[in-house]
Amino acid sequence: MSRVETYATAALVEDALRGQRLPGWAAPAAAGLAVMTALLLAVATPVDGVAGTAVVAVLLFVGLQTAWSVRVEGRRHAVDRLATTAVHAAFLAAVLPLLSVLVTLIAKGIRAMSGEFLTTSMRGVSPTSAGGGLYHALIGTLEQVGIAVLLAIPLGVLAAIYLVEYGQHAGHRGFARAVGFVVDVMTGVPSVVVGLFVYTALVLTLGLGRSGLAASVALTILMLPMVVRSCEEMLRVVPDELREASYALGVPRWRTIVRVVVPTAMGGIVTGAMLAVARAAGETAPLLLTTFLSKSVNADPTNGPQAALPTFLWDQIASSTPASVDRAWGAALVLVLVVTALYLTARILARTTGVKR
């Protein structure tokens, strides 16, 4: 190869590898220009309001950046910037409402918060007057959700273990498929229908009467499919290599499941179970049908109507006086705090058995 050719190749390589890029200030500049134009348009044209202006600004920014990028950097970089913008916009669209809910909840809920609010019931407090509290509802929710957890999580985890660890084997496939189908159907049943079912089956037919226990059964039915499905997914991603490693040491299958498979999946199982708990803790319709409302403390879940945080909230909103609306916000905040506390406790417990890092 001659000298000249070598130089020519070098020049070619430089041309091929280098490309024009937009400077670092291009995106902020485009954003600033888009916002200013949108503000001008808001003043000059009928398109105004915060939402309208924001949408116009975003669209202008996307158009401006894409056009500029296509001219300078070429099509591939322009598409990259477009996709990056879309991902960021989607992230904001998902997070902003969530933050808004949290901020509103804390700001409004904190007003109702006091020692009295957490330690007294609504017994003898009229909806219009201030005072009273949600102690009775807190007790009710903790008991109802607690019993539902004790029923749904062992049942759900065992069902998932059956589906994953035994359902593949000859002789079990048909039954496993039927169980999977029933679980899918259960996922789709509206919670009010579950409430009606428990009302007719337990409260009326079996004569259990309205009670926290009936509510727990309804919540169990709602939690069960979520627990089974999430736990099943988590068990399925445990590598077969770990099961084989355990069998090869002469460990029986049941001990392999209990000591190797379930601990490996523990983090995911706990997360799934807590999502089910969070959903159950906020259910209102089935509680109204199975345990109804109560203004006073009833610590016995087997006997008589029991209050709960969601039904308390519903009742206070229905009264719609300033004092009761404050109490409703307070109840909403306490409900979120209870679920968060349960979740954190479960994660900490799971850490002692789960995958080591």
Place this chain on the structure above:
Amino acid sequence: MTTAPVQAAPATVARTARTADRQPGARLVTRDLSACYGGFVAVRDVNLVIEPRAVTALIGPSGCGKSTVLRTLNRMHEVAPGAGVSGSVHLNGQDLYAPEVDPVNVRRTVGMVFQRPNPFPTMSVYENVVAGLRLGGTRRRRREHDDVVEEALRGAHLWHEVKDRLRRPGASLSGGQQQRLCIARAIAVRPAVLLMDEPCSALDPISTLAIEQLLASLRTDYTIVIVTHNMQQAARVSDTTAFFNVTEPGGPGRLVETGPTARMFTAPADPATADYLGGRFG
């Protein structure tokens, strides 16, 4: 260690407490062994004698059934749904597939190390080594566990590298260390036979060398069967070599010939063996 031998159901599949107690060693003999997955016959009519206290290498091209044969030797083959076995495998005269034999006891006697290192991710180095004892339900005192861990890790040439981090997660070790941890875990239950399914194929040359040196020291105590894709490795580590081949595509693999490694590599009886070992196919 002064643990009495634990009697397993058939006396010949009993677990022995000390390696030194196993004077005769464990001889494996397969007779007309065939194995299938569903309708597909992976390997057919294997008649193989695996001598005690020696390394037997199973070699052959992909799909020849050598890994399947290995998995029939400790009844791991039947773990896969739809898998089946015919013929017999005798360990010192006892048929491993006899109806009264519990596969769990077979696997305690015939240990296995897999292609990819697979320490339990929920356990520390220490817990991984004693996993077979703890999960297998053998109750022992702490001190005994400590002794087992040190002995197994020394046996696996890993003790000096991990003795200061026994409480760290098993998965925190390097790939080669993880594989030696898996070997320590396998020998901690004191099997008579050690099966290795391409134990070095996921490892770098240095870790491979460490495992090969380990094999040389283990063969004085164990009957070792190793499946390998690497003919040079078979030549380096094994006393006996068994060559498997598959003649028609999609057909079952068969045992072509077996013999002392030195003879197999210099004067093979079958032309297919010569072609494979000479690098003409495979």
